[in-house]
Amino acid sequence: MVRFREVWESGVDELARVLVIHGPNLNLQGTRETKVYGEETLAEINRRLQTEGARLGLEVDCLQTNHEGEIIDAVHGAAARCAALVINPGAYTHYSYAIRDALAAVGLPAIEVHLSNIYTREDFRRVSVIAPACIGQITGLGSEGYLLALQAVERMLGRDKPSGQEVSG
Numbered sequence: 001m002v003r004f005r006e007v008w009e010s011g012v013d014e015l016a017r018v019l020v021i022h023g024p025n026l027n028l029q030g031t032r033e034t035k036v037y038g039e040e041t042l043a044e045i046n047r048r049l050q051t052e053g054a055r056l057g058l059e060v061d062c063l064q065t066n067h068e069g070e071i072i073d074a075v076h077g078a079a080a081r082c083a084a085l086v087i088n089p090g091a092y093t094h095y096s097y098a099i100r101d102a103l104a105a106v107g108l109p110a111i112e113v114h115l116s117n118i119y120t121r122e123d124f125r126r127v128s129v130i131a132p133a134c135i136g137q138i139t140g141l142g143s144e145g146y147l148l149a150l151q152a153v154e155r156m157l158g159r160d161k162p163s164g165q166e167v168s169g
């Protein structure tokens, strides 16, 4: 959480960019397993993210990739440019120590988002190796989860600093 202190102390305006990373198979959103993931396309979700970002005064960049290394590069790149990350790592959630290490290495506040509720599905989905490197996780609320993550970022950036919240470091 050291990074939060830096963000709070260095002023919000120049750092109010948020990178949203959509991991593998999310490009198929709207057509794959619609009963589980819904019928919204990724383009529609990204449009809603842009709209919500504009409302909150956040600059939102969206990236989708099916490749683990590209997610890691994006996390590294975000360190210099972004105040926070929102990440749906797709199936990498359940086994990518490399993505977890990247998040831990950059120390940016990250929120993990899942469209489906990973705790009500197959056993292998009930474990997130990414969550310990994140400040929080939103799961099972469909695409609303991404919007809620943006709202949480906006509050935690200090414009609406939560009272009583510990800032270590």
Ligand code: DQA
Pocket (backbone or CB within 6 Å): 024, 025, 026, 088, 089, 090, 091, 092, 093, 113, 114, 115, 116, 117, 118, 125
């Ligand atoms: C997912 C859940 C993962 O288990 C799955 O592999 C995905 C999507 C979700 O958003 O619900 O690809 O991250």
